Amino acid sequence: MNTISPDRSGPLALFSQRLEGVAGAERQQAVAALQRVGLPSRRVEAWKYTALRALGQTSLAAPAATYDVMAARAVLDDVLAAQDTLAGLPRLVFVNGRHAPELSVLSEAIKVTFFVDTLRFGTAAAPDRDPLVALNTALAEDGAQMQVEAGVDAGALLLLSIGLGGQDSTFSFHPRHAVVLEAGARLALLCVQAGQGAYFHNPVTDISVGNGAALEHVTLQLEGDAAVSLGTVYANVAGEGVYDSFALGVDGLLLRHEVHARLGASRAAVHVNGVQRLGATQVGDMTSVITHAAPDCISRQTVRNVLDGHARGVFQGKVLVEQIAQKTDGYQMNQALLLSPDAEIDAKPELEIYADDVRCSHGATVGALDDEQLFYLRSRGVPEAQARQMLIEAFLDETLALIAHEGAQALCRAMLARKGGVGASA
Structure with a gap:
């Protein structure tokens, strides 16, 4: 026992x-x-x-x-x-x-x-x-x-x-x-x-x-x-x-x-993308480890977060390039939009590279809604709530477009629309 x-x-x-x-x-x-x-x-x-x-x-x-x-x-x-x-x-x-x-x-x-x-x-x-x-x-x-x-x-x-x-x-x-x-x-x-x-x-x-x-x-x-x-x-x-x-x-x-x-073998490709739309006291964590264990492989990662209330988002993305993995092409980006002063994002992109012939990059950005863009929309008669929604939609739309299956993309958009994240159509 x-x-x-x-x-x-x-x-x-x-x-x-x-x-x-x-x-x-x-x-x-x-x-x-x-x-x-x-x-x-x-x-x-x-x-x-x-x-x-x-x-x-x-x-x-x-x-x-x-x-x-x-x-x-x-x-x-x-x-x-x-x-x-x-x-x-x-x-x-x-x-x-x-x-x-x-x-x-x-x-x-x-x-x-x-x-x-x-x-x-x-x-x-x-x-x-x-x-x-x-x-x-x-x-x-x-x-x-x-x-x-x-x-x-x-x-x-x-x-x-x-x-x-x-x-x-x-x-x-x-x-x-x-x-x-x-x-x-x-x-x-x-x-x-x-x-x-x-x-x-x-x-x-x-x-x-x-x-x-x-x-x-x-x-x-x-x-x-x-x-x-x-x-x-x-x-x-x-x-x-x-x-x-x-x-x-x-x-x-x-x-x-x-x-x-x-x-694990040449000319393989991995895409690990995502969106988090969180509010209240929710915590969301997207973590990844992408291992390049063969030459001539590609990896792409784009994650965007929209956080409101006291929500907290986490992004941990690691790209590991082994010594054999020459000609690796790796890209990683995390971006966060904070709608509340109490919202928080913890971002930790990582590259660990043991090969010498690679093209790898990573980055992270954090910001709030652009006041100038919000003013521009409101000055043209768009109510504030609708203007904020339009800017959120624009922020998430490019990442949602990475979903190839039309039904899956439409479902994601519909669920975000319920949350107040993005419209139901592209």
């Missing part, structure tokens, strides 16, 4: 009852890793700006085996109504971390198995290095494992994760997803995380993009108002493959979207 060390009195103690007695070698190794290091505190460099206080102090149990079907369907209908083209897409729906077949519509072009049946954890994720992945490894119950065969264009798939919480964050779920694109395959994966109330959502996604394959991966964090969502993505990209990632953070008490992407 595994016993959690008594000195782990922080967030890890919330899971102590569930971690005791987990079965299986991989799960036990994950628990052992958690025993050694606990869950991350702000003393850990990668979590310097993001505390886990939002998890609360109540033990986080497993969700109930049943759920409110009408409430889950209402969340699904709300997402589909935001962009009418989504209704015709195949979809995989999970409620509180478990597959909901009655809400799902499978695709013939994608081979789908489920973690609950296979217990395959994948090879890219590293529980010994990342405590949140270790926690997922120990407690994962279900998840989708998606495979597209060589040369197949599978179109688009909606992966919807619904959290149905209560007034207090008393349960957590830890989906374990995997995506495998064989050589020359193509897929647009739209991951929508939506919900109601309070819960802890800790998904891990293991991605493999084969030679010449292309994955567009769009993640929308539309969690419950009191929810905590800490997602981790590992992506390995083979020669001439493309991993095109975009994350939108809108709803939730604490949001973190962390991407580890590795360019």
Whole structure:
């Protein structure tokens, strides 16, 4: 039997009852890793700006085996109504971390198995290095494992994760997803995380993009108002493959979207872009580590934040260029628009380069709405609220245009429009 060390009195103690007695070698190794290091505190460099206080102090149990079907369907209908083209897409729906077949519509072009049946954890994720992945490894119950065969264009798939919480964050779920694109395959994966109330959502996604394959991966964090969502993505990209990632953070008490992407062979490309539109006391964290492990590869990263109230945004982006990765072309930019004197952005772009024939750049900018532009619009009869909205739209529009899939881009714009971030059309 595994016993959690008594000195782990922080967030890890919330899971102590569930971690005791987990079965299986991989799960036990994950628990052992958690025993050694606990869950991350702000003393850990990668979590310097993001505390886990939002998890609360109540033990986080497993969700109930049943759920409110009408409430889950209402969340699904709300997402589909935001962009009418989504209704015709195949979809995989999970409620509180478990597959909901009655809400799902499978695709013939994608081979789908489920973690609950296979217990395959994948090879890219590293529980010994990342405590949140270790926690997922120990407690994962279900998840989708998606495979597209060589040369197949599978179109688009909606992966919807619904959290149905209560007034207090008393349960957590830890989906374990995997995506495998064989050589020359193509897929647009739209991951929508939506919900109601309070819960802890800790998904891990293991991605493999084969030679010449292309994955567009769009993640929308539309969690419950009191929810905590800490997602981790590992992506390995083979020669001439493309991993095109975009994350939108809108709803939730604490949001973190962390991407580890590795360019493993020549002429691979990785894009890790995103937008955060936060207000009140929300905290949003976009963290990435892009590793160039082969020559002649490209990476691009553009993240923009619009922060109001007492919201705090975090951007941590690291580009690591190994010695073998000559002819690397890497670009990274984070920009933040602060709408309140109480809003805060913590930006930490990094380059770590061991090759000598590269072209890499990074940067960060922080500012407020331009008073001259605001005055110009108001002097032409535009009301102040509308003028502010127009400037916010202009700030975000260029980044949203990086989403190639029209339906996914339209959905992001619609959700931002609800938040007061950007109009529903380009």
